Amino acid sequence: MPDHRPILFFDSGVGGLSVVAPTLALIPDAPVVYAADSAGFPYGTRTEAEIAARVPALLGRLVERYRPRLVVIACNTASTIALPAVRAALDLPVVGTVPAIKPAAAMSATRVIGVLGTEATVRQPYVDDLATRFAGDCIVLRHGSAALVEMAEETLAGVPPSLDRIGTELAGLFSQPQGERIDVIVNACTHFPLLEGDMAAVAPTGVRFVDGGPGIARRIASLTQGQDWPATSPPGRLVFTRLGERERQIAAGLARRGFPVAEAL
Template identity: 60%
Template sequence: MIMSLPLTASQNPDPAAPILIFDSGVGGLSVLKEVTRALPLAPIVYAADHAGLPYGEKSEAEIAARVPALLGRLVERYNPRLVTIACNTACTIALSHVRAALNLPVVGTVPAIKPAAIATKSGVIGLLGTQATIRQAYVDQLEREFAANLTLLRYAAPELVHAAEAKMRGDAISDDVYVSAINGLRNQPNGSQMDVVILGCTHFPLLIDELAKVAGNVSFVDGAKGIARRISHLCDGQSWPENRPLYQFVTTGDPEMCASYLPQLIEFGFRQIDGL
């Protein structure tokens, strides 16, 4: 599920103005993949807040203060046409603060409870997310609105965030991490009937092959395609550069410490890692 503000008719951004994709780490690459499929000519600035990772273990007050301030700096530096907060935790806590602070369209993501509710045959769906995400009142609201007659199982799997980051660095990860996450849902009452799992963190789709291997007959849903469709709609009629779009990857961490990500980032179109 996505949340956004509409573009106004008066907005006519510079063709070189990028789409800014923001996440606590590399999880937003799962969103970037769908955005670049929908808008292959769009310049991209991807910003990873590695200095603040992991968000799921921070307090609501910390995230509500950190994310708008950081995005304010990024908007000032890169002058994007649109901001995408590709982080479920940041969106469920700080989206309204960001929109109040920025004078441009903001697209966010929240757990895909609605499509999961449509897809389930058994009536039992699971939600994997960070600790901060699964406890939010907004998730309660989504459950009441779209899954009131269903069983929604929730499980915090912060180890999957670390696993996704490790995978992007080329590190080996034990299958026990994925087994533990799936069993965290299955071991709850009615968990054996679960047939759909919501990947409620943008890091998690980067691990979908590993999760599917241990999950058996379960389907997975996330919001990346819906976000890409919404961004494409908001950018409809806008101009893009004539040449190959520029992709920039920036981190709040030490770029040299993040160098191990580069071989994987090259597959997404990035050529270097810059500091913020």
């Protein structure tokens, strides 16, 4: 019998779409529920205590309502802070998102890499540990940007991003000591791949970008290997924790990406 249990993707906003896309490329018939904590957005400027309390509680409600087969925390900030607590609270597989420092170090010729995330993500000890374990011979420069998160959200609401603003944010990496040597940037926020084409247009020639989306998709495919799926992929379900005018504008953009209806949690 077909198994209609969805994969539940969770983020503070729309950044998790950069994880949904490679997942559906591997599992095209997977039912998807995409939940955006619009009432708590953005996570990058919240305290660790706020995120640690909020994320497990919300995911508990979402799991109770949608009965997924697997949960994906498609948010670096939420994962680096709340992933252990979520796994302890939920009796099903939970996949997190972490900065792709390991593949960035493998790609870098100059041995100087940039980590571009939210302010909350780049200051986490978890990032220190990743840099020590996988990029010990690299200089790892970090910059937290709330502005890029906002621009990614605005893009899906129909507002084109400003290349000047993007250049200003990237300068937060390149203007640091040794920053001119950066040849790989880790998109350590799932929102940022949505702007990657624009970032590449203003970054110095030869700089490459890497994110965790494809690796997360492979992990999801591995965890669900051998499971049954519906014969045809149903439309995605889009859930907001607050459904106001801003969210309705974003939902209109997501309707073209396979999420025709938005609902409130």
